[in-house]
Amino acid sequence: MCGIIGIVSSRPVAERLIDSLKRLEYRGYDSAGIATIEDGVLSRLRAEGKLVNLVDKLDRNPRIGTIGIGHTRWATHGQPTEANAHPHQTGRLSLVHNGIIENYRDLREELEAGGAVFESQTDTETVAHLVTAQMALGLAPKEAVQNALARLEGAFSLAFLFEGEDDLLIAARRGSPLVVGDGEGEMFLGSDAIALSPFTDRVRYLEEGDLAVLTRERIAIFDAHGKPVDRPVKRSSGKPLYVDKGNHRHFMLKEIYEQPEVVGHTLGAFVDLTTGRTRLPASASIDFSTVGRMALSACGTGYYAALVGRYYFERYARIACDLDVASEFRYRESPLDDVDLALFVSQSGETADTLASLRHAKAEGVDTAAIVNVDESTIAREAAHVLPTLAGPEIGVASTKAFTCQLMALAALAIRAGVAKGRISPAQELELTRTLQEAPRLVNEAIKLESQIEQLAREMATKSHALFLGRGFSFPLAMEGALKLKEISYIHAEGYAAGELKHGPIALIDDTMPVVVIAPHDRSFEKTASNVQEVAARGGKIILLTDARGAAARIVDEAYTIVLPEMPEILTPIVYAIPLQLLAYHTAVQMGTDVDQPRNLAKSVTVE
Template sequence: MCGIIGIVSRDPVAERLVDALKRLEYRGYDSAGVATIEDGRLTRLRAEGKLVNLQNKLKAEPRSGTTGIGHTRWATHGAPTEGNAHPHFSGGVGVVHNGIIENFAEIKRELAAEGVSFETQTDTEVVVQLLAKLRKEGLSHRHAMQAMLERVTGAYALAVIFEDLPATIMGARNGPPLAIGAGEGEMFLGSDAIALSPFTDEVRYLEDGDWVVLTGSDAEIMDGEGQPVDRPIIRATGKAHYVDKGNYRHFMQKEIYEQPEVLSHTLGAFVDMTTGRTKMPKGQDLDFSKIRRIALSACGTGYYAALVGRYYFERYARIPCDLDVASEFRYRESPLGDVDLAIFVSQSGETADTLASLRYAKSQGLKTAVVVNVEGSTMAREADVVLPTLAGPEIGVASTKAFTCQLMALASLAVRAGVDRGVVDADEELELTRVLAEAPRLAREAIHTEERIEALSREMATKRHALFLGRGFSFPLAMEGALKLKEISYIHAEGYAAGELKHGPIALIDDTMPVVVIAPHDRSFEKTISNVQEVAARGGEIVLLTDASGAANGPVEGSRCIVLPKMAEILTPIVYAIPLQLLAYHTAIQMGTDVDQPRNLAKSVTVE
């Protein structure tokens, strides 16, 4: 989603605003802009497309202002044009915004009836036009800000500058995150700690309803009632994870290759490797012995991780689980009387639908836990239990290492739950943790399939459709593999349970349809291979992901095999995800798409 940065300083800020926006590129964007106050007047530079276009404009028209705001826009209302790009100006007010103003049409009608002329198609413009109107009516800067916030509804993070208040930025948060940082004689406002990491490693996050007045030396925070409040300082880790591709072609490739390392970090949070016993992460407490039922919810790739998690909890802890897409969970108003724990999965911890679902579960009196990659996120702060994935910042929009770390966290947690409930005895616990400890090594071996997959991707790139099949643990992976392919290569793909093939999808099979089958040599293998035979009989092009036993016992004429090492069933979703990621990655390269920032997508979906 959109990225925001603001700086109040004694030195020129324009170049630093753009540098900070570069750190927010992972959020996804289609235009960018900066505004500064120059000799008592608001000035701005905006550009469609990538930040390099904005940088070129800044080189041609340097700015010397010491207060400014910047923005990367992901279009929701209005096309991704320079005219719709932020910052928006009116009456000496400049605004950047992340989110959606839900009542913008109503406010726009009211302002238009009063003679206000609108220049853009964005919902954001009502904010700047409303502020300009309130200032014209004689309200002070602060009173205008508060009155505007009382009028708008929706999800928003805002940064506001006033032409006649040259050393001040105001910000507000209702939904999307907004953080404050302090430096020597300067203050910062940004969408997350990564944006602020070049300037400070201590941040304070605004809470929903908060708004802030930043000067060069102070941050005055108010709650929704306008009362002063204090927010805790959190030491951020952004500086330790500088956003750099290194020797890799894309962030996505780098993050695929980082999986062996980050899987070991995540495992270490849930397993005491010296004893082989499972544990809760440091500072967290969760006893599964009395839990009757679990509700799981997430969006996108996180939803498929949660689906694997349901298999894990039901298999290894014998706890029945419900699963919902987060965007449906709260609106379905499911009765939760027999649910004792709600688990939510999110890479960013800011996903709007998942956050709303967490809040719904809390309102129903449930204990809540989040599997999350950003421990300072809103979901991490609001949940009862935080289950960290320790993947480090994930910059590529298509999730890779965060997904496999989510699976590792859920697998480890399911074993812990089995121990608590007496379903997994001490010897079984030692065996399962020993198996989980093999994941980093097996992940490295899976990465070694890249050369074979790159060759297959050249043919995949000539197709317009693909089908992914799997059974058991491999069914959620089939859907995740299909999602990865369509996310970054724009090839239409669908994932199905292999047993559902005859219930409709088989009608699509012909000699132009590639079918990717995830089939480790497990208890479902023979049934899956029967489905593969049905595909072969109809001329489908088969790519089989299996192990050496599967390749030896289930060859199908004309199929191409990606052979992975033999492994325990609990590991197959984690390890088999990697060749699926590589297949999507190399197909996207063949297609010439923007791998790290695919069209129409954003890394952190902070609005509904």
């Protein structure tokens, strides 16, 4: 989750770039860098490690340029070295980047064939050479950037600085957030309003596909079709360390929209995106080749993530997995003699039941690992192996981005385990990790369904009960979708394995009962289709989440169908979580509940 800052001004910007990077260091601290223009010439300064190393370099090599960009990095493509640090540069431009360029390998091969010489392992440098190639054809910076953007696949935000242009910054976003700020005779851009808060309280949030052209006197914004647009000016809090909702009504919606970015960065912690090989973070040293049985445990949404994880580990690594709700783990008195690894999942790292379960496993002599979102948490400190998710602060009580980051971590770990146990060949590993790299883009595509889901929520808000059904990977999602709906809208909802429909839940179905069916066209589709027909025969109101092939099958004509992109099965839990989150969110908004702080709930449950 890298941090971006840019300033165009009439006075030196280096110190202010550094000031903003300090506020963005929570987004990444593997390396940092700035680029300015000195007498018309690009000047770059980068340092490996934490921001203090860049500050030391700047003290020895001051910069006086009045325009510049800065970056603090969480390494994804390439090791956290100075050579891979941002900004990346050619003779024509310098740029900083947050996100993942999925098709960078193909683009790099094409550019190298055309004579481009690369200095780093990153996907970012590909964009620098791609825009430079467009400028070599005679295009002006804005047109060169627009042409390059049309060829990029993935989720990203970008900021460009051009040689000889001391009054021009260009920024663009697709999937990753970016904000621009209005000053007096100077303009700003950044990853979030926190970065700009010392300089201005007037900010505009770029929308999906926007491109912004900044000069000292104005900001011009163009939409995804290249048409000029106005984005409303918002007043930020002015508090430098305040986490705000941006241009979203609630934290929960903001956090839903952050998922393309944070899912991608979590992937980068477990996969070397340059080589496509899985890896463990430095805080973990698990030898999966010796793991024959695992015990998984968590609470709430984390439990449903762990349930997906069980499917992942058993399918891709052939490791048998026990799974318990953490509040029952100790009391079931299951023998742990043959358990080689106990894995615990917690957003906060402070969940009392999960912590107690971790301590129980340690007392039984079992090796322990924890997937957590807070590095300094108690669970992170006490587990033998720490597997961090990079979701960033999650303010809304109903977990969204932490859940999908947990799923990404579990998917990558299962692949890692499969490789270690010889169940996955090197070629299969590359295929699977390249599939995982598609997640940010596909999550972004799912978010674009919001307006359709908002309309559906108007009807859902009139109901008192709902059922959620799914098979395979979609079964845990059915339970998670039901949990989301009940915890923030207060509508009673239950999630079931679709095959269990005839074993009781079908008695609840009548013409007032909405039934949400999660049915990508996967190995379970035909069986799920039969369950949908059983619901339709009894008058149930079917809401079908599927893909184009599933929609074309026309299981029943009466279903309200939401069509998601087609994707390999390993990605469906991550991507199909998005419409379920949006359905719960917009239903709760329609009902007027407190979305971010629902009644009787707390973000971190620290008592049993």
